[in-house]
Amino acid sequence: MYKIRNLSLSFDGHEAVRSASFDIPRGARLGLVGESGCGKSITALALLGMAPASARVSGSIEIDGQEMAAAPERLWRSYRARKVAMVFQEPLSALNPLKRVGDIIAEPMRLHLRLDRRAARARARDLLVEVGIPDPEARLDQYPHQLSGGQRQRVLIAAALSCDPQLLVADEPTTALDAHVAGRILDLLKRLSETRDMALVFISHDLEAVARVTEEMLVMYGGDIVERGPTAQLLADPRHPYTKGLIEARPRLDALTLRADGAPRPRLASIPGSVPALADLPKGCRFAGRCPIERPACAGLRPAVSVLGPGQRQVRCLAPLLPAKVPA
Amino acid sequence: MRNLPVSLWIGGALVGVIALAALVSLVWTPQDFATVAVSERFQPPSARYWLGTDQLGRDVLTQLMVGARNSLTIALVAVGLGGALGTALGLLAGAKGGWTEEIVLRLADFSFAFPALLFAIMLAAAFGPSFANAVVAIAFINIPVFVRVSCASARQVWQRDYVLAARASARGGLAITRDHVLPNIAAIVIVQATIDFAGAILIEAALSYLGLGVQPPEPSWGRMLSEAQTLLFLAPQLTVLPGLCIVATVLGFNLLGDGLRDLADPRREKAR
Numbered sequence: 007m008y009k010i011r012n013l014s015l016s017f018d019g020h021e022a023v024r025s026a027s028f029d030i031p032r033g034a035r036l037g038l039v040g041e042s043g044c045g046k047s048i049t050a051l052a053l054l055g056m057a058p059a060s061a062r063v064s065g066s067i068e069i070d071g072q073e074m075a076a077a078p079e080r081l082w083r084s085y086r087a088r089k090v091a092m093v094f095q096e097p098l099s100a101l102n103p104l105k106r107v108g109d110i111i112a113e114p115m116r117l118h119l120r121l122d123r124r125a126a127r128a129r130a131r132d133l134l135v136e137v138g139i140p141d142p143e144a145r146l147d148q149y150p151h152q153l154s155g156g157q158r159q160r161v162l163i164a165a166a167l168s169c170d171p172q173l174l175v176a177d178e179p180t181t182a183l184d185a186h187v188a189g190r191i192l193d194l195l196k197r198l199s200e201t202r203d204m205a206l207v208f209i210s211h212d213l214e215a216v217a218r219v220t221e222e223m224l225v226m227y228g229g230d231i232v233e234r235g236p237t238a239q240l241l242a243d244p245r246h247p248y249t250k251g252l253i254e255a256r257p258r259l260d261a262l263t264l265r266a267d268g269a270p271r272p273r274l275a276s277i278p279g280s281v282p283a284l285a286d287l288p289k290g291c292r293f294a295g296r297c298p299i300e301r302p303a304c305a306g307l308r309p310a311v312s313v314l315g316p317g318q319r320q321v322r323c324l325a326p327l328l329p330a331k332v333p334a
Numbered sequence: 335m336r337n338l339p340v341s342l343w344i345g346g347a348l349v350g351v352i353a354l355a356a357l358v359s360l361v362w363t364p365q366d367f368a369t370v371a372v373s374e375r376f377q378p379p380s381a382r383y384w385l386g387t388d389q390l391g392r393d394v395l396t397q398l399m400v401g402a403r404n405s406l407t408i409a410l411v412a413v414g415l416g417g418a419l420g421t422a423l424g425l426l427a428g429a430k431g432g433w434t435e436e437i438v439l440r441l442a443d444f445s446f447a448f449p450a451l452l453f454a455i456m457l458a459a460a461f462g463p464s465f466a467n468a469v470v471a472i473a474f475i476n477i478p479v480f481v482r483v484s485c486a487s488a489r490q491v492w493q494r495d496y497v498l499a500a501r502a503s504a505r506g507g508l509a510i511t512r513d514h515v516l517p518n519i520a521a522i523v524i525v526q527a528t529i530d531f532a533g534a535i536l537i538e539a540a541l542s543y544l545g546l547g548v549q550p551p552e553p554s555w556g557r558m559l560s561e562a563q564t565l566l567f568l569a570p571q572l573t574v575l576p577g578l579c580i581v582a583t584v585l586g587f588n589l590l591g592d593g594l595r596d597l598a599d600p601r602r603e604k605a606r
Binding site for chain 1: 431494495496498499500501502503504505506509513514517518
């Protein structure tokens with residue numbers, strides 16, 4: 007459905023996203039993982055033609071055969087809501103505080119599906135049921151501040167679903183929620199994607215969340231897609247040193263407690279250094295400078311993508327890690 | 335009412351009294367405002383003339399009431415016009431950004447550079463003294479403030495996620511401005527309008543004092559002041575009373591504006 011080829015987004019000549027290529031087939035659930043500032047969110051916005059005006063977009067974004075990378079705003083507007091919709095990170099700030107829940111959800115339907123007030127309201131109620139909000143009739147007349155965090159996010163999802171998009175882009179939809187509520191939102195997103203045969207691009211830095219929702223994932227670092235593959239395989243057996251670092255840096259409860267033999271657990275692993283500023287990104291491999299297995303060539307030469315094994319796994323590294331377990 | 339700012343109460347009361355007097359003058363005044371009766375001049379307060387009469391035998395209370403009506407009408411229309419135009423420009427600049435914003439804001443800066451009162455006097459003098467020209471002059475000098483205020487607040491609203499969400503559901507710039515930006519900056523604009531109202535009253539009084547505002551026989555506080563100033567020692571109340579009215583109105587609108595601002599923005603609330 008979506009075909010993205012060599013998509014680059016640059017600000018003042020600095021590439022925040024460097025020739026990214028990936029497909030989003032119908033109904034697929036794709037995870038986009040990386041640290042803050044690695045280009046996830048801007049890639050997401052580009053999928054809706056909403057990259058900031060200061061960004062220079064090059065490459066190709068093909069939606070159902072239609073080339074959209076350089077498409078005018080007018081054409082993009084005919085795609086938004088109906089083909090592609092978005093769920094944002096902070097549900098409270100993504101909901102206009104002065105509008106009632108019912109109007110927020112009904113607005114796109116009245117605009118795009120030309121529904122009258124009553125029909126739009128009835129569908130808004132059905133959508134609230136679909137996203138699992140109890141007592142939907144009463145919720146329709148409430149304001150966002152009267153809802154709990156999880157309910158706000160459900161309302162936002164309902165509004166995004168209102169015109170039956172084929173792709174839902176969810177940019178860190180659970181970051182602002184507590185863990186229990188977040189888990190239920192994740193399950194909801196997965197269920198909606200399955201029942202509606204709707205593709206989902208799920209953006210997160212939370213690997214557990216990505217594992218819970220997606221089938222395939224892309225790992226981004228410094229604007230490069232450094233590794234991709236089926237989510238389970240990739241998490242079990244990372245080949246890019248950045249992916250490996252990301253997995254090891256994941257906080258776990260057992261890391262904080264003593265081991266059975268009484269010895270203290272090692273400290274939470276971290277990747278040394280921090281994501282460089284856009285203007286200071288290395289020319290070659292973006293991870294150069296922080297990479298534990300860096301070679302002299304890495305900083306100057308952008309590694310090519312190597313395809314690993316028979317699967318769809320790809321990694322952009324000069325010296326990818328060896329498989330975790332030697333295949334028998 | 336719980337926790338309403340004190341300034342809101344006092345301001346509201348002052349403005350309420352003046353507005354009431356202006357409204358009553360529409361249907362009833364103690365005397366006819368244009369009737370000159372020289373034989374009745376300089377009357378002290380009495381049952382017939384509650385606040386006495388002036389140097390031409392006109393009833394002072396009547397003059398003050400009709401003057402209130404004229405002042406408030408000019409201020410209302412002028413601030414309404416200037417506010418609407420200024421807010422529209424500010425919204426446009428806030429929505430478009432870039433060159434549009436630069437040009438609109440620089441024009442606003444440019445007209446800010448002129449002292450408002452002098453500018454109004456210049457306009458009224460250039461186009462001839464009249465009620466309508468006073469309105470236009472005051473409206474015009476009110477535009478830049480509203481441009482700045484609405485543009486700055488609109489830009490903040492445009493940064494919000496719900497505007498991004500609205501764009502993601504394919505709303506256009508006009509619809510977003512109407513449905514999201516305007517409702518969210520309305521409170522700020524209304525507060526600004528209330529405060530500018532006080533300024534407009536003051537400028538109207540100044541224009542009328544100079545004979546560039548409300549024309550005789552329509553009474554106006556400003557002209558009452560100028561006509562009575564030579565009689566300051568003979569009949570001080572003729573100067574003091576319209577002066578008090580101006581002070582009360584200006585103070586009232588300022589307090590009301592402060593109170594509304596505190597109400598609209600709890601962060602600026604000070605210890606009361």
